[in-house]
Amino acid sequence: MHPDRESTWTAPADAEEQPRQVRRILKLFRPYRGRLAIVGLLVGAASLVTVATPFLLKEILDVAIPQGRTGLLSLLALGMILGAVLTSVFGVLQTLISTTVGQRVMHDLRTAVYGRLQRMSLAFFTRTRTGEVQSRIANDIGGMQATVTSTATSLISNLTSVVATIAAMVVLDWRLTVVSLLLLPVFVWISRRVGRERRKITTRRQKQMAAMAATVTESLSVSGILLGRTMGRSDSLTRAFSDESEGLVDLEVKSNMAGRWRMAVITIVMAAMPAVIYWTAGIALQLGGPDVSLGTIVAFVSLQQGLFRPAVSLLSTGVQIQASLALFQRIFEYLDLPVDITERDDAVHLDHIKGEVRFENVEFRYDGKAGAILDGIDITVPAGSSLAVVGPTGAGKSTLGHLVPRLYDVTGGRVTLDGVDVRDLDFDTVARAVGVVSQETYLFHASVAENLRFAKPDATDAELEAAARAAQIHDHIAALPDGYDTVVGERGHRFSGGEKQRLAIARTILRDPPVLVLDEATSALDTRTEAAVQDAVDALSANRTTITIAHRLSTVRGADQIVVLDSGRLAEQGRHEELLERNGRYAALLRRDARLEPTK
Known part of the structure; x- marks a missing residue:
């Protein structure tokens, strides 16, 4: 245990x-x-x-x-x-x-x-x-x-x-x-x-x-x-x-x-x-x-x-x-623990962020180990566009997403935001620029309002409600006995998985980042709940640069570009229709999903 x-x-x-x-x-x-x-x-x-x-x-x-x-x-x-x-x-x-x-x-x-x-x-x-x-x-x-x-x-x-x-x-x-x-x-x-x-x-x-x-x-x-x-x-x-x-x-x-x-x-x-x-x-x-x-x-x-x-x-x-x-x-x-994620003395601060993200010959290894988790990744995500990252388990999808908000640093190549290496940016710029919604939603043992205001401490009640409505969770919160003052319980266990995800999405909407990383945000949900959360995700993704780490390929068909990772390498890249015509790794993953999809 x-x-x-x-x-x-x-x-x-x-x-x-x-x-x-x-x-x-x-x-x-x-x-x-x-x-x-x-x-x-x-x-x-x-x-x-x-x-x-x-x-x-x-x-x-x-x-x-x-x-x-x-x-x-x-x-x-x-x-x-x-x-x-x-x-x-x-x-x-x-x-x-x-x-x-x-x-x-x-x-x-x-x-x-x-x-x-x-x-x-x-x-x-x-x-x-x-x-x-x-x-x-x-x-x-x-x-x-x-x-x-x-x-x-x-x-x-x-x-x-x-x-x-x-x-x-x-x-x-x-x-x-x-x-x-x-x-x-x-x-x-x-x-x-x-x-x-x-x-x-x-x-x-x-x-x-x-x-x-x-x-x-x-x-x-x-x-x-x-x-x-x-x-x-x-x-x-x-x-x-x-x-x-x-x-x-x-x-x-x-x-x-x-x-x-x-x-x-x-x-x-x-x-x-x-x-x-x-x-x-x-x-x-x-x-x-x-x-x-x-x-x-x-x-x-x-x-x-x-x-x-x-x-x-x-x-x-x-x-x-x-x-x-x-x-x-x-x-x-x-x-005395060595800090491997540091802010440089001459770090760059960006007041206005468009949201273009580039992975340039990216390599990543854990603690200098021999096996590369990512190797030779080159991807450009124009500002306001959407990128879907798919592939089998262990392909390096989540690691790729973690490089953008600097949860990890690359061991080779670079990741840029608006042409600037994220390692050259100050922490405030990276935190303002990149929002992350992951499969495992973390909520504090505090009220709904306090959990939402963690993203924006000075947010007004009207801003909280607007973010919750966009995430399609306001009606549920309003129906609670104490409304936005309801205590969510440790790690949000008083809420269902879909409700917690929508609270996390509302929290990210409140922060309003120009770049969004969705790390399998709906993979653990049932089909009906996934549809409701996906609507909230779509609202969150509008007019933002969106990088979606996807387990279920049904959620990424409308992405501007899709990349398939396999053993840390870029196996395929293109739009949904293009990749289907190639009948390669992406098509195989779609057929796998079709076999695993429950019959109605």
Whole structure:
């Protein structure tokens, strides 16, 4: 039901990519460096206030209380209270600014990925599962929220606190500082190993989440439900989803438990350090070592305990950053996808488009593969005329039609519009010039009016009605309970195939393109519905350059010229009567249609 189709893009090796990834991550924050500078100042101020508090405590224990200096005691106590107030205020402001910056960075990433995917050719989406794309935008970028909103600030804050605290500890007593920091290199080494382990698990977890998203998107869509129910596969699909969810459970547990025991040992050791400091100071005094005042010991332990929280947090942040690199890597993979449909810097803009289309020695191959889908196609379609493209399945008919609106680009030769290579035109000109109505009509889960206005957002109600009348769908819309405000349902499943096609035709009429590509727009319809839709197509085709990709040859007999494709080559070309007289491939296709036509 959902073949394992994913992008063929592969990420470079982690060892080579990590430094470059870090630089790219830092570059994301560059537009907000002014706000980040303010965060840095707040972090520095909060760290200085925090470090100053133990010194105030030392003065209270060594001077104010022993000497009975009440005024000094009150001033020092007030200073400690003020320090707590300032630290809290700085923390709130820091959180507000850093969260805002983080959310802006996530917005920039989401927009960049979405914009990149909008520029990808149709070929990318034919080989990539929809759920995979959605997972990159939703799960991967969503999973980075903690990193970009709080982790970066936490890293700066904790690093500043650790540096300031260690400096203060050295000022108080360098010997006790050495004892306190003996195991720090070991802790750093442990945290780096845990980080690498979590990064690998995170990569596997995100792939599993993408697989689940793809399953949900495909199997719980209207089409997926219809297929699952009619094939009796609902229970097996549920079991398959359960297996995928079970795999995600295991990965989530592994991700959260990776290195927990090692980090717990670090926590225990650092929590026991005050006892080590008291023991060291006591033994030193008994052995006649340097005299250390009680205030110094208490202040040092206060600093050491103050060091405990940011140090452990710093190590944990390092682990989290290592894991989040896997998420950034997946996002950067999409941002680095090569875009093969591009707009040139000196692109041509046409204000007035006549609509002449030419295929000049056109060749097309998928991803540079050996077999040519189209080879040596030369066709001229004068402005306002009609071209019908027929041939057996796999002859390259739809691919030929897709070259005009640049859903694909030719790999040889060129396609021109009014004498200009479509690759030299800007995107706006191509979008205004070429309208496409395909066999598979896509409607949004929105009202009829909103679906029509997708072609022309500023269209008036009168323009909507005129387009619907031309497409012979107005009477049906008007008979609906909510008229043009009726919600069509996901992919338009509340409408029949013929009704959806006529809505698509009305949408194209509203856009009013001078060139029209009809890609087997009526082939999936019954004969009666096809006749009604064909009338709408005829109204749409009037006074336009029309290229019709036809499966049923009965719809193309009146075309100004007909071309027959066979294995990507131009087999025959001419009008209906001329091709019949030749009794070649076109005549054979007509006889095939006659045999397949149901008897009345």
